[in-house]
Amino acid sequence: QNKKVIQKTTMASAEANHKPSPDVEIEEENCCRCGEGIETQSLSCMGKRWHVQCFVCTVCHKELGGGKFKASNGDPWCQECYLEHRAPKCMVCHDAIEGKHMVVMSLPMHTDCFKCELCDDKLTAFRPAELEDGRTIMTCPTCFDKVDDHREYDQSTCTGCEQKNC
Numbered sequence: 003q004n005k006k007v008i009q010k011t012t013m014a015s016a017e018a019n020h021k022p023s024p025d026v027e028i029e030e031e032n033c034c035r036c037g038e039g040i041e042t043q044s045l046s047c048m049g050k051r052w053h054v055q056c057f058v059c060t061v062c063h064k065e066l067g068g069g070k071f072k073a074s075n076g077d078p079w080c081q082e083c084y085l086e087h088r089a090p091k092c093m094v095c096h097d098a099i100e101g102k103h104m105v106v107m108s109l110p111m112h113t114d115c116f117k118c119e120l121c122d123d124k125l126t127a128f129r130p131a132e133l134e135d136g137r138t139i140m141t142c143p144t145c146f147d148k149v150d151d152h153r154e155y156d157q158s159t160c161t162g163c164e165q166k167n168c
Contacts, residue, residue, distance in 0.1 A: 048073050059083050106140070118142040120149075 032039055035056035045052045045067055054067035059080040072084035079088060089098035093106070094115035103110050107130070116125050119139040129146040130138045141149065 047078065048076055050076075061087060107138075116140075118145050120145040 031051045033044070033053045033056050034050035035052055035058075038053070040051055040053060043054055045054060045057045047057070052067075055065060057067045057078060058065050059071070060074075060077040061083040062080060064080050066078050066080060070081060072079045072081060072088070074084065074088045085098040085100060089100060090103075090110045091097065092099055092103070092111045092115055093109035094111050097112070099110050099112060102113065104113055104116060105111075106116065106128075116128075117123060118125055118128070118141050120141055121144070123142050125140065125142055127143070128140040129143055131141045131146055131149050132138050
């Protein structure tokens with residue numbers, strides 16, 4: 003097979019925002035998406051070669067060449083599809099987590115969501131309080147001390163008056 007040197011674009015490591023950097027030369031190969039030979043400008047990303055027009059989001063098929071993207075399981079994803087389908091979800095608000103976050107009790111959460119579940123104050127430390135219904139909630143030390151036997155703030159509904167915390 004006749005190989006020739008062509009212009010290509012490289013991409014950075016997986017699971018981060020990526021943007022190509024042009025003008026790196028490598029030998030011709032076939033496109034990993036369509037299998038056809040590459041004779042024009044191409045991309046090299048995640049250890050694979052792509053025609054620019056074949057480098058598309060795995061889900062919505064939007065062209066990604068030259069723009070930012072996320073990599074997941076060796077496939078390219080546009081930012082929107084990655085956040086919707088692949089990004090970890092916050093255990094408190096259930097929105098996608100992007101960028102800096104924290105892990106509490108082995109679960110990811112936005113730093114802004116790290117607050118007392120009783121008074122909504124931001125937490126610098128927390129004490130888990132177990133409620134009668136078996137749920138464990140994050141509380142600040144002040145609210146933790148207020149919880150009588152850690153169950154005073156049980157949010158189950160009273161069967162007599164159908165109100166919470168009666």
